[in-house]
Each structure stands twice: as C-alpha cells, then as structure tokens.
Amino acid sequence: MEQCGMGFVSDYFSAPSDEAAARVIGIDVDLREPPYDVLQIKNIIPGYHLAPVEVFLAGRSAEAVKENPRNGMLLAEAGDQEVVVLTVSDEFTASLAGASGERLAEAAESWSHFEDFQGTDTSGLAGFLGDLASLARRARARNERLYCYLGI
Numbered sequence: 001m002e003q004c005g006m007g008f009v010s011d012y013f014s015a016p017s018d019e020a021a022a023r024v025i026g027i028d029v030d031l032r033e034p035p036y037d038v039l040q041i042k043n044i045i046p047g048y049h050l051a052p053v054e055v056f057l058a059g060r061s062a063e064a065v066k067e068n069p070r071n072g073m074l075l076a077e078a079g080d081q082e083v084v085v086l087t088v089s090d091e092f093t094a095s096l097a098g099a100s101g102e103r104l105a106e107a108a109e110s111w112s113h114f115e116d117f118q119g120t121d122t123s124g125l126a127g128f129l130g131d132l133a134s135l136a137r138r139a140r141a142r143n144e145r146l147y148c149y150l151g152i
Helices: 016-028 052-057 062-067 089-100 101-111 121-140
Strands: 009-015 037-039 073-076 085-089 145-151
Touching: 009 016, 009 121, 016 073, 016 085, 016 145, 037 121, 052 062, 052 089, 052 101, 052 121, 089 121, 089 145, 101 121
Parallel strands: none
Antiparallel strands: 009 037, 009 145, 073 085, 085 145
C-alpha cells in the first residue's frame, strides 16, 4: 500500500494480554523482535481507518463497531499522546482470521471507497488486509489479541 512520505507509525502486533501490550510504551522495545509478532505500516488507525473493514467482514453495523469498548481503546500512552497503544477488537480479529482471500479482496474493494483511500490501488489495500489477517490467525493460534502501536 503506498503511503505518504510523512505520517505516523501504526504497527499492528499481537500480545498475550493488555498488560503485555501496554508495556511496549514503558520500555525500549523493538516490536520486530520476539516475543512480538508485528506488521509494520503507516497511517492506519484501528478505531477509525479499520472500522469500515470490520463492518464489512463482521457484518456488524457501524454503530455496533463504534460502540465496542475494545475498538481502538487506549491502553497506554507516552508524552502528550505522541506514542500510544490501542486495542483491536476481538470481533475484528476473529473476522480477519476467518476471512478467505476472496473475502479480503472484496473488503479491500469496499474499503477503497472510504474517504481516506479514494483513488488508492485496491491491490495494496488487499495486500495489507491479507497481512493483517495472517497476523490475526497467528495471534488466535497463540490465544493472543491484536494491538496497534501508534507513534507520531
């Protein structure tokens, strides 16, 4: 997926608990190193950018997605929210993990109409969703949850 030159880091990773996920803020940790399983990306906020994908994949209403307390919940922060760790909802993780490649491609096509992605190549969106779905499958196999590390 093509990204703007500037922007913010939005690394998606799995962890065994909220506490373990929140610890990445307080220590100098490289998410690319074990025990973390990470997908590095830029400019994708879970409770905002991924909400339309969750609506599509999970078949839930936008209101239900938005009202889910684990949808982009703030777990930890540093500075004046210059770095934060957010949750990814369990329902979205399950929907990603169970989605076929065809279903992810359909979700990417739908997602390409979202205001921030209009005109974006859907193959890049589909590639990102495929990678995120793989991360979700690995997380579920280890009984872990997904999180997002955002850094400005």
